[in-house]
Amino acid sequence: xxxxxxxxxxxxxxxxxxxxxxxxxxxxxxxxxxxxxxxxxxxxxxxxxxxxxxxxxxxxxxxxxxxxxxxxxxxxxxxxxxxxxxxxxxxxxxxxxxxxxxxxxxxxxxxxxxxxxxxxxxxxxxxxxxxxxxxxxxxxxxxxxxxxxxxxxxxxxxxxxxxxxxxxxxxxxxxxxxxxxxxxxxxxxxxxxxxxxxxxxxxxxxxxxxxxxxxxxxxxxxxxxxxxxxxxxxxxxxxxxxxxxxxxxxxxxxxxxxxxxxxxxxxxxxxxxxxxxxxxxxxxxxxxxxxxxxxxxxxxxxxxxxxxxxxxxx
Amino acid sequence: xxxxxxxxxxxxxxxxxxxxxxxxxxxxxxxxxxxxxxxxxxxxxxxxxxxxxxxxxxxxxxxxxxxxxxxxxxxxxxxxxxxxxxxxxxxxxxxxxxxxxxxxxxxxxxxxxxxxxxxxxxxxxxxxxxxxxxxxxxxxxxxxxxxxxxxxxxxxxxxxxxxxxxxxxxxxxxxxxxxxxxxxxxxxxxxxxxxxxxxxxxxxxxxxxxxxxxxxxxxxxxxxxxxxxx
Numbered sequence: 001x002x003x004x005x006x007x008x009x010x011x012x013x014x015x016x017x018x019x020x021x022x023x024x025x026x027x028x029x030x031x032x033x034x035x036x037x038x039x040x041x042x043x044x045x046x047x048x049x050x051x052x053x054x055x056x057x058x059x060x061x062x063x064x065x066x067x068x069x070x071x072x073x074x075x076x077x078x079x080x081x082x083x084x085x086x087x088x089x090x091x092x093x094x095x096x097x098x099x100x101x102x103x104x105x106x107x108x109x110x111x112x113x114x115x116x117x118x119x120x121x122x123x124x125x126x127x128x129x130x131x132x133x134x135x136x137x138x139x140x141x142x143x144x145x146x147x148x149x150x151x152x153x154x155x156x157x158x159x160x161x162x163x164x165x166x167x168x169x170x171x172x173x174x175x176x177x178x179x180x181x182x183x184x185x186x187x188x189x190x191x192x193x194x195x196x197x198x199x200x201x202x203x204x205x206x207x208x209x210x211x212x213x214x215x216x217x218x219x220x221x222x223x224x225x226x227x228x229x230x231x232x233x234x235x236x237x238x239x240x241x242x243x244x245x246x247x248x249x250x251x252x253x254x255x256x257x258x259x260x261x262x263x264x265x266x267x268x269x270x271x272x273x274x275x276x277x278x279x280x281x282x283x284x285x286x287x288x289x290x291x292x293x294x295x296x297x298x299x300x301x302x303x304x305x306x307x308x309x310x311x312x313x314x
Numbered sequence: 315x316x317x318x319x320x321x322x323x324x325x326x327x328x329x330x331x332x333x334x335x336x337x338x339x340x341x342x343x344x345x346x347x348x349x350x351x352x353x354x355x356x357x358x359x360x361x362x363x364x365x366x367x368x369x370x371x372x373x374x375x376x377x378x379x380x381x382x383x384x385x386x387x388x389x390x391x392x393x394x395x396x397x398x399x400x401x402x403x404x405x406x407x408x409x410x411x412x413x414x415x416x417x418x419x420x421x422x423x424x425x426x427x428x429x430x431x432x433x434x435x436x437x438x439x440x441x442x443x444x445x446x447x448x449x450x451x452x453x454x455x456x457x458x459x460x461x462x463x464x465x466x467x468x469x470x471x472x473x474x475x476x477x478x479x480x481x482x483x484x485x486x487x488x489x490x491x492x493x494x495x496x497x498x499x500x501x502x503x504x505x506x507x508x509x510x511x512x513x514x515x516x517x518x519x520x521x522x523x524x525x526x527x528x529x530x531x532x533x534x535x536x537x538x539x540x541x542x543x544x
Contacts, residue, residue, distance in 0.1 A: 261430040261449050264392070264411060280351035280391055280410075281372050290369055290388060293351075297411060297429035299449045299468060 002185045003029035004170075004265075005154040005277040006246045006253050007286070010308040012041055016139070016147030018286055022275065023135035023154040025282045030158025033169035034138040035130025037153040037181035039307075042125035042250055046078050047178060049095040050121045050128050052167050056091045059083065062117040063093070069110050073100035086141055090166050092129060093117070107176040111204055118167050118206060123179035125149070125250050130169040151307050153248050155183040161210060168207040172215035175204075177222055179249045184211035185263045185278055186243035194239065214245055232256040232302040244296075246276070254304035261299040268293055272308050315364075318342040322349050331357065338363045338382075351391065356384055361401070373410075376403045379420060395422045398439070411448075414441045417458065423512055430467075433460040436477060440508060450489060452479045452524075461505060463514065471524040475531070480505055482519040490541055491530040497523040 003026030007018045019036050027034075040048075051066075053059050063081055070076050075098040083093040100106035110119060121128035127147075131138045135156065139145050155170035162168055174180035188194070188210040195205060195213060203216045217239065221231035228247060232254050244263035246255045255265060255276070267276040268283045268291045275286040280293055296303065318337040322330050330346075334356060337344050344365040349355065353372035356365055361381030370388040379398035386394075389407040393415050400420040409424045413432040419439040427445035436455040447462040450469045455477040465483030472489020479492075488494070497505075502521060509515050530541070 261411075279372065280370065280389070281353070284351045284370075293370070293389065295389075295408060295410060295429060297448055299430070 001029045001158045003027075003156040003278040003282070004183045004185045004244070004246055005282060006152070006183075006248065006255075006274070007154075007276075008151040008253060008272075008274040008305055008307055009149075010272045012148050012150050014145070014147075015039070015149040015152050016143075017145040018275070019152050019154040020135050020139040020145050021285045022277050022282045023156050024139075025285045026156050026277060026279055027134040027136075029278065030156045031134035032159045032164045033130060033132050033157045033166065034135045035128065035155045035157075035169045035171050035183070036138075036144055036147075037121070037171040037183070037248060038127045038129065038144070038147045038149050039123075039125045039151045039179075039248065039250065040127065040147065040149040042123075042179075043096075044124075045099055047097050047099065047122050047124060048127055049093075049097055049119055051093045051095065051117050051119045053083070053091040053093055053117045054089070054167075055116055056089055058116065059091055059093070062114060066095075066110065066114050066117055069106070069113055070097055070100065073102065073106040073109070074098075075100040075106065084141060090131075092131065092142060092166075094127070103178065104176040108204070111175070111206070119173070119175070120167070121171075121173040121181060122175075123250070126173070126179040126181055126248075128171050128173055128181055130155075130171065131166050132164065132169075151248060151253060153181060153183045153246050153253075160187065162208040165207075168209045170209075170211055172209075172212045174215040174219045174222070174247075177219055177249075180215075180218065180222070180247065181249075182211070182215045182218065182245055182247045184214050184243055184245035186245070186258070187241050188213050188239060188243065189241040190239065191241075210241075211245070214239070214243070214247075218247060228252055228254055229302065229304045232304070236300045236302070244278070250307070252304050252306050254302060255296070257296060257299070257301040259299050261297060261301075265296040266293050267296065269305075274305055316342050317345055319345045319347060321347050322352055322355065324350075327352060327354050330355065334365065335359070338365065351389070353391065356382075359384065359401070363401075370407065376401075379403065381420075389426070395420070398422075400439075408445075409443070413443075414439070417441075421508075427464075428462075433458065433477070433479075436460070442509065442512060442514070444514065446483070447479075447481070452477060453489070455479075459505070461509070463519070471526075473530060474524070474526040476526060479524040481522045481524065485522060485524075488524065491527045492524050493527040494522045494524050497521055 005022035078096045081095040171181040191210040266280045275283040349369040358378040359382035363382035366385040372391040377396040379401040381401040391410040393412040405424040408426040409428040411429040430449040452471045461480040466485045469489035471479040471492035
């Protein structure tokens with residue numbers, strides 16, 4: 001089943017708390033794992049890296065490997081990495097790094113060599129945090145409710161065709177494009193066809209989750225110079241399956257919906273603010289009155305929301 | 315008959331539905347408040363029940379209705395009135411996907427638009443939509459009538475087996491295996507009579523009546539390419 005959500009504020013605010021609310025009210029749609037793509041005030045220079053280490057016992061040596069690759073690419077940690085202190089084997093790590101010389105080359109190298117420390121997002125603003133369990137558990141563990149930012153995405157996963165693991169959860173980062181993330185509700189039926197096609201072009205898949213395909217596919221479109229809105233539109237005729245997915249970057253958020261109009265999407269849009277979710281009852285947790293909801297129910301729909309112009313001033 | 319108010323908020327839906335049924339069993343009219351678009355409200359209500367939801371409701375509201383009179387002040391989510399046998403549901407706002415799915419009898423009246431696949435697999439009864447009916451309205455419906463007063467979206471009456479889709483206003487496109495036929499004056503009178511009862515009578519409706527073209531009744535795999543949409 002799965003549930004997705006997005007939220008846009010007009011100025012930096014409690015984006016984490018709102019997304020937790022949106023996802024907690026959809027936890028009946030899946031609580032195998034929950035994830036958030038959070039956009040804080042962007043750095044002028046440097047990137048925030050969110051990564052998942054698979055083995056807590058060897059975290060320091062994995063971080064040393066990661067640092068070595070940064071140095072090879074004329075980068076380094078700007079501050080000491082931080083991580084959660086839970087008792088799970090996997091660890092969620094946050095790093096802030098200097099701009100590498102060649103971002104894509106560095107990302108490829110880090111993905112290849114640091115196989116125990118998988119990057120989940122890199123961006124001036126974007127931070128992807130995902131873990132096992134429902135929204136409130138993930139929020140408690142990773143302090144999602146305290147996150148201040150302008151916009152973000154959420155995902156509640158009911159695993160169907162691939163394994164349940166922290167790294168196979170949504171959102172997915174459209175590597176190697178900083179700040180681009182997707183969440184998806186549905187199934188991609190031509191997954192293997194597209195995966196092989198994209199792998200032949202040199203793209204790397206980190207999981208067997210079909211939704212990751214959307215992130216990689218979007219990267220490929222962006223490499224060809226397509227905008228977010230153009231990619232969303234094109235995906236409807238190119239990708240087969242049942243899907244409603246949301247994509248976000250620093251400047252805009254958008255969705256695309258398949259030709260069969262299966263997976264719902266409901267939004268309340270008011271004065272430059274917006275809450276969007278799979279279910280109406282989720283957006284009603286943010287807007288407690290009887291605000292007008294927009295049901296994006298038709299086939300082959302796309303839409304793009306611009307993030308408020310206030311963020312540069314923030 | 316007195317009125318009983320039931321509040322939903324974040325209470326467990328089972329508890330809310332038990333309270334609704336208990337109040338109805340005592341012969342009260344029930345007003346449901348703070349509905350917050352929550353799912354499964356007012357499912358399986360008995361004959362003679364009279365209930366009004368103030369606000370919007372989520373999925374499956376009025377499902378398995380067995381003769382109740384249900385009103386929703388604003389929107390309904392997926393599958394309002396699914397598999398209902400009899401009774402009436404009035405939706406004052408928008409109706410989400412699969413309105414009246416598999417319904418066998420009774421009437422659903424929507425003042426706004428209806429989402430995709432309203433009347434999917436419908437087996438009887440009437441759906442009246444004052445706005446526009448969405449994508450694939452009447453998909454695989456077997457019997458009953460869907461009546462839309464302000465047009466229809468794409469693939470209208472797709473794969474219709476039986477039943478009728480009546481549209482006043484533009485139809486974006488017809489679905490597979492359906493055709494527009496000329497209605498008889500008795501049929502028009504019957505539709506207008508129903509609309510009259512709902513206060514929607516208007517002899518100027520330009521009706522397009524859509525029925526099954528019946529080619530899919532005898533599906534042959536060698537003809538599959540005729541049905542593929544991609």
